Amino acid sequence: MENVNRKFPNNDDTSLSPNILKNLSMIFVPELPLLESRNWLIHLHYSRQEFGICKILLQEELERSNDMCEYANYVQGLILRHEGKIQESLESFQTCHTLNPRNVNNIKEVARSLYLLGRHGLAVEAYLEAENVSSKPDWDIYHNLGTCLLHVGQHVKAKEYLLTAIELSHQEDSYVELAKIHLLENDIQGAIGIYNAALEWYPDSCELATSLGLLYMTTGQHQRAFEKLGCALARDPMCTKALLAAGCMMQNHQDFDVALSKYKIAAQLLPESISLWNNIGMCFFEKKKYVAAISCLKRGNYLSPFDWKTLYNLGLVHLITKQYASAFHYLSAAINLYPTSARTFMLLAVALKNLGDPDNARHAFEQAIKLDPSDAAVALNYGVLLNSVGEQEKASVQLRRFQELAEGGPGLDQELLEAAQSLSLSLTKANKSDLETDADEKNKKDEADDAGRLVKAGEGSVVAPEMGPDEV
Amino acid sequence: MDPFYAALSFYRRLKYEECAAVCTELLEKSPYDQAVWTLKMKAVTEQVYVDDIEAEEEGIAEALMDNDTMAQVARPGTSLRTPSTEKGGPNQGLRPRTQTGRPLSGVVRPATQSGRPGTMEQALRTPRTARTARPVTSQSARSVRLGTASMLTESGGPFIQLSRLNLGKYAAQGNIAKPLFEYIFYHENDIRHAMELAVQATQACQFKDWWWKVQLGKCYFTLGLIRDAEQQFRSALKQNQKVEIFLRLARVYIRLDQPLSALDVCKTGLEYFPGEVTLTTEIARLFEGLNNIPTSIKYYRDVLKEDSTHVEAIACIGMQHFYTDQPEISLRFYRRLLQMGIYNAELFNNLGLCCFYAQQYDMTLTCFEQALSLASEEAVADVWYNIAHVAIGVGDCNLAMQCLRLCLSADSNHASAYNNLGMLEMRLGHRDQARAFFQAAGSLAPYLFEPHHNYAKLAEEMGDLQTSYIVIQKALQAYPSHVSSQELLQKLQKHFAFM
Numbered sequence: 023m024e025n026v027n028r029k030f031p032n033n034d035d036t037s038l039s040p041n042i043l044k045n046l047s048m049i050f051v052p053e054l055p056l057l058e059s060r061n062w063l064i065h066l067h068y069s070r071q072e073f074g075i076c077k078i079l080l081q082e083e084l085e086r087s088n089d090m091c092e093y094a095n096y097v098q099g100l101i102l103r104h105e106g107k108i109q110e111s112l113e114s115f116q117t118c119h120t121l122n123p124r125n126v127n128n129i130k131e132v133a134r135s136l137y138l139l140g141r142h143g144l145a146v147e148a149y150l151e152a153e154n155v156s157s158k159p160d161w162d163i164y165h166n167l168g169t170c171l172l173h174v175g176q177h178v179k180a181k182e183y184l185l186t187a188i189e190l191s192h193q194e195d196s197y198v199e200l201a202k203i204h205l206l207e208n209d210i211q212g213a214i215g216i217y218n219a220a221l222e223w224y225p226d227s228c229e230l231a232t233s234l235g236l237l238y239m240t241t242g243q244h245q246r247a248f249e250k251l252g253c254a255l256a257r258d259p260m261c262t263k264a265l266l267a268a269g270c271m272m273q274n275h276q277d278f279d280v281a282l283s284k285y286k287i288a289a290q291l292l293p294e295s296i297s298l299w300n301n302i303g304m305c306f307f308e309k310k311k312y313v314a315a316i317s318c319l320k321r322g323n324y325l326s327p328f329d330w331k332t333l334y335n336l337g338l339v340h341l342i343t344k345q346y347a348s349a350f351h352y353l354s355a356a357i358n359l360y361p362t363s364a365r366t367f368m369l370l371a372v373a374l375k376n377l378g379d380p381d382n383a384r385h386a387f388e389q390a391i392k393l394d395p396s397d398a399a400v401a402l403n404y405g406v407l408l409n410s411v412g413e414q415e416k417a418s419v420q421l422r423r424f425q426e427l428a429e430g431g432p433g434l435d436q437e438l439l440e441a442a443q444s445l446s447l448s449l450t451k452a453n454k455s456d457l458e459t460d461a462d463e464k465n466k467k468d469e470a471d472d473a474g475r476l477v478k479a480g481e482g483s484v485v486a487p488e489m490g491p492d493e494v
Numbered sequence: 495m496d497p498f499y500a501a502l503s504f505y506r507r508l509k510y511e512e513c514a515a516v517c518t519e520l521l522e523k524s525p526y527d528q529a530v531w532t533l534k535m536k537a538v539t540e541q542v543y544v545d546d547i548e549a550e551e552e553g554i555a556e557a558l559m560d561n562d563t564m565a566q567v568a569r570p571g572t573s574l575r576t577p578s579t580e581k582g583g584p585n586q587g588l589r590p591r592t593q594t595g596r597p598l599s600g601v602v603r604p605a606t607q608s609g610r611p612g613t614m615e616q617a618l619r620t621p622r623t624a625r626t627a628r629p630v631t632s633q634s635a636r637s638v639r640l641g642t643a644s645m646l647t648e649s650g651g652p653f654i655q656l657s658r659l660n661l662g663k664y665a666a667q668g669n670i671a672k673p674l675f676e677y678i679f680y681h682e683n684d685i686r687h688a689m690e691l692a693v694q695a696t697q698a699c700q701f702k703d704w705w706w707k708v709q710l711g712k713c714y715f716t717l718g719l720i721r722d723a724e725q726q727f728r729s730a731l732k733q734n735q736k737v738e739i740f741l742r743l744a745r746v747y748i749r750l751d752q753p754l755s756a757l758d759v760c761k762t763g764l765e766y767f768p769g770e771v772t773l774t775t776e777i778a779r780l781f782e783g784l785n786n787i788p789t790s791i792k793y794y795r796d797v798l799k800e801d802s803t804h805v806e807a808i809a810c811i812g813m814q815h816f817y818t819d820q821p822e823i824s825l826r827f828y829r830r831l832l833q834m835g836i837y838n839a840e841l842f843n844n845l846g847l848c849c850f851y852a853q854q855y856d857m858t859l860t861c862f863e864q865a866l867s868l869a870s871e872e873a874v875a876d877v878w879y880n881i882a883h884v885a886i887g888v889g890d891c892n893l894a895m896q897c898l899r900l901c902l903s904a905d906s907n908h909a910s911a912y913n914n915l916g917m918l919e920m921r922l923g924h925r926d927q928a929r930a931f932f933q934a935a936g937s938l939a940p941y942l943f944e945p946h947h948n949y950a951k952l953a954e955e956m957g958d959l960q961t962s963y964i965v966i967q968k969a970l971q972a973y974p975s976h977v978s979s980q981e982l983l984q985k986l987q988k989h990f991a992f993m
Binding site: 103106134139173292294295321327328333345347355356358359 | 819851853855883886887888889890891917921956957958959960963964967976977978988989990
C-alpha cells in the first residue's frame with residue numbers, strides 16, 4: 023500500500039503541470055483572426071516535400087478561413103499539380119487569382135496550368151495578362167510565352183520572347199527552347215550558335231554539350247563534335263546520349279574496338295535501345311564477326327520491328343554471308359516499312375540477282391534509280407547486272423553514268439572504284455566470262471560496305487516507342 | 495467362384511466400378527463384413543483419387559486475408575511477392591511478364607503462374623479468365639469433383655453415414671482406419687471428419703506412425719492451419735524420409751511465402767534422394783518464382799539429365815533460349831516435345847515463332863496453320879497475336895492489323911493486342927485511335943509497361959502533359975528500370991514539381 027501511495031502523488035504532479043499551462047495559454051492568448059498566421063508552417067512542410075502533413079494543414083486552414091486564405095490555396099494548387107491533378111490545381115489557382123488579382127504569381131500559375139493541360143492559346147492570353155500586371159520584366163513570363171507560342175506555331179513571336187527572356191536572365195531552358203525553334207526551321211547554324219552561347223554560361227551542362235556535339239556531327243564538323251562529346255563525357259561518363267554519339271563517331275573513324283567499349287558501357291544503362299544494338303551489330307559486322315552481328319541486329323529488330331534501318335542492316339549482313347533468301351525477306355520488310363530508300367532497293371536487286379531472278383532485279387534497280395538518280399553505287403551495280411545477263415551496251419551506259427556521278431560527287435570508296443575498273447575491263451573483253459564473275463563478286467562486297475556506312479552515319483540516338491513483343 | 499475373390503480380382507485389375515458393385519451385393523447379405531466393407535471403400539476412393547501434391551491453388555481469400563506471412567514488406571530475394579530483383583536474366587523489355595512481375599514461364603501450372611495480387615482491387619479485377627488469374631476459392635477443380643462424388647444419390651442412402659460413424663472404434667484398428675481415412679478425405683471430401691479420425695488414430699498408435707502425421711498435416715494444410723501442418727510434416731520427417739513429405743513441407747513454406755526455407759527443404763530432400771526429379775523440379779520452379787532464371791534453368795537441366803522426357807523442363811529451357819536470342823536452339827527443344835507426342839496449339843505456336851525468328855520461313859506458316867486448327871477458344875487469340883508479329887516482321891502492316899483484330903475478336907481482353915494495334919495506328923498517323931487503343935490496353939493490363947509508355951509518349955507529343963505525367967508513372971510502376979520512361983518522367987517533372 024505504501025508503495026502505491028508514494029507513486030500516486032508523483033504521477034499527479036507531472037500530469038497536472040501541462041494542464042495548468044494549457045489553461046493559462048487559453049486565458050492569456052486571444053484567438054487571432056489572422057489568415058496568414060500559419061503560412062510559415064505550411065511553407066515549411068511544403069518545402070520539405072511532406073505533402074501528407076501539408077494537406078491536412080491546408081484542409082484545416084481552408085476550413086477555418088472559408089477558402090479565403092490565399093497562400094493555402096496556392097500551395098494546394100502546387101501539391102495537386104505535383105500529383106498530376108492539373109484540372110483541380112487550376113481551380114485552386116483561379117481562387118487565388120480572384121482573391122488577389124494583383125499577384126503576378128497567381129496569374130503565372132494559372133497560365134502554367136493551362137499550358138500543362140495543353141490549352142496553349144488560353145495560356146498565351148494568361149501570360150500576356152501576367153506581363154501587364156507585373157511591375158518589372160520577368161524572364162519566366164517571357165520564356166513561357168515563347169514555349170506556348172511555339173506550340174501554337176508562331177515561331178517568329180516565340181523567338182522574340184525567348185530572346186527577351188535570355189536577355190533578362192540566362193536560363194538553360196530558354197536556350198534549349200530557342201535552339202529547338204531554329205532546328206524546326208532547319209537553321210542548324212543558328213542552333214549551333216545558340217548552343218555555343220548557352221555553353222558559355224553553363225560550361226558544366228552535359229546535355230548542352232551533347233546536343234551541340236550531335237549538331238556538329240550532322241553538319242560534318244567531326245573534330246568539333248568530338249571535342250564537345252568528349253567534354254560531355256568528361257562531366258558525366260554515364261551520359262548515354264553522348265556515349266552513343268561518341269561510339270558512332272569512333273565507328274565512322276574505323277575504330278571499332280573503342281566504339282565497342284563505349285557501347286559496352288551504354289548497354290548497361292540502355293539495354294533496350296534499338297540504335298545501340300544496331301550500332302553494336304554494325305561494329306561486329308565491320309570486324310567480320312557476322313554471327314555476333316546478326317544476333318545483335320536481331321535483338322534490335324526484336325525490340326522494334328518497325329525500325330527499317332535495322333532491317334536494312336540485317337539484309338546487308340545476310341547478303342554478305344550469302345544467305346540470299348533471308349536477305350530478301352529482311353530487305354522486302356524494310357521496303358514495306360519505308361519505301362523511299364534507294365539503297366534498300368539496290369540491295370534487294372542484288373539479292374534477287376543472286377536468287378536467279380534478273381528480271382525483277384532489273385525492276386528493283388530501276389526503282390532505285392528513280393528514287394535517287396545521283397547514287398553512283400546504284401549505277402555501278404546495275405551495270406554489273408546488265409553485264410552478267412549479256413547486255414554489254416546498256417552496261418556501259420550505266421558505267422558511264424557511274425563515272426560521271428563519281429566525278430561530280432564526293433570522294434567514293436576505293437573498293438568501289440576498283441570494282442568499276444574491273445567492270446570496264448570485263449566490258450572491253452566481253453567474251454571472257456570468268457572475269458565477269460570475278461568483278462561481280464567484288465562488287466557485291468563494295469556496295470555492301472558502302473551501304474553499311476551510310477546507315478551508321480544516319481543514326482543519332484533515337485528512342486522510338488517500343489512495342490511489346492509477347493509470346494505465349 | 496467366391497464373390498469376394500471376384501471383387502478382389504476386379505480391384506486388382508483396376509475395374510473399380512465392378513468391384514464396388516460386387517461389394518455392394520455382398521454387403522447387402524452380410525452388412526458387418528469388415529473385409530468387404532474395406533474393399534468397397536478402397537474401390538470407391540480409387541475411382542476419384544487424384545495426385546494432390548501439386549493441385550492446390552491459392553484462392554483470393556487465402557491470398558489476401560493471409561496472416562501466416564512473415565513480413566508484409568519482405569527484403570528483395572526472400573519473397574515470392576516482390577520478385578523484382580533481377581540477377582542477370584533477360585529483362586522485362588525482352589521477356590514479357592505475368593501480372594505480378596514474374597517472367598512468363600515455360601509451362602502453365604497451378605499457383606506458380608499468377609503469383610499473389612498486391613491489392614484487393616487487383617485480385618478482384620482479374621477473375622479467372624483465359625490464362626491469367628486465380629480461382630475465386632481454393633477448393634478448385636479437384637474438390638469440386640470430389641464434392642459431386644459424395645452427392646451422388648445411391649440406392650439405400652450413402653455408403654457410409656459419417657455422422658453416425660464411431661470414429662474412436664475404427665481409429666484403433668490400423669488396417670481399417672487407413673482406407674477409411676482416405677475414403678473420407680478423397681471421396682467424401684469431409685476434412686473435419688477426416689482430421690478427427692487422424693487425430694484419434696495417431697493417438698492410438700502412440701504417435702509412432704509417420705503416415706498418420708502426414709495425413710494430419712494434409713488436413714491442417716487444407717484447413718489453412720499452416721503452422722500446424724508444418725509441425726506434423728517435420729515430425730513425420732524425423733521418423734521417416736519420403737519424397738512426398740519433403741514436397742508437402744516445401745509447399746507449406748511456399749504458402750508461408752518463405753521460398754528460401756522451401757529451397758532448404760528441397761535440398762535436404764535431395765541429400766536423401768540424390769537426383770530425385772520431383773524435388774529438383776520444385777527447386778527450379780522456386781528459382782523461377784524468385785526471378786532467378788539462370789539458376790532455375792540450371793536445375794531444369796539437372797532434371798533433364800535424370801529424366802530426358804520431362805515436359806516441363808524441356809519447355810522451360812526452350813523458352814529461356816527463345817528469349818535470349820537463340821531461337822535455333824529453342825526450336826530444337828520444342829521439336830523434341832513434338833517428337834515425344836505432345837500435339838497442341840501452344841506447341842505449334844511456339845514452333846512457328848521459333849521458325850520465324852530462326853529464319854526458317856517455309857515452316858513458319860505451316861506451323862501456325864496447324865496451331866490454328868488445333869487451338870481452343872482461348873489459345874486462338876494468342877496464335878493470331880503471334881501471327882500478327884510475323885506479319886510485322888515481314889513488314890505487312892495490313893495483315894498485322896487484320897490478325898490483331900481477329901485476335902481481339904477471339905479474346906476481347908487481350909491487352910498486348912490492343913497495344914500493338916495502337917502502335918500500328920500511330921504509324922498510320924491516326925493518333926486518336928492509337929490513344930484509345932493504348933488506353934484500353936493500359937486499363938486491361940496495368941502490369942504491362944508498354945501501353946503506358948506508348949500512351950505517355952503520345953500524350954506528350956500532343957501536348958497533353960497532365961495525362962502523360964500520370965501515365966508514365968504507371969509505366970514506371972510496372973517496370974521501374976525502364977530508361978526511356980525514366981527520361982520522360984524527368985523531363986515532365988521539370989514542369990510539375992515547383993518550389
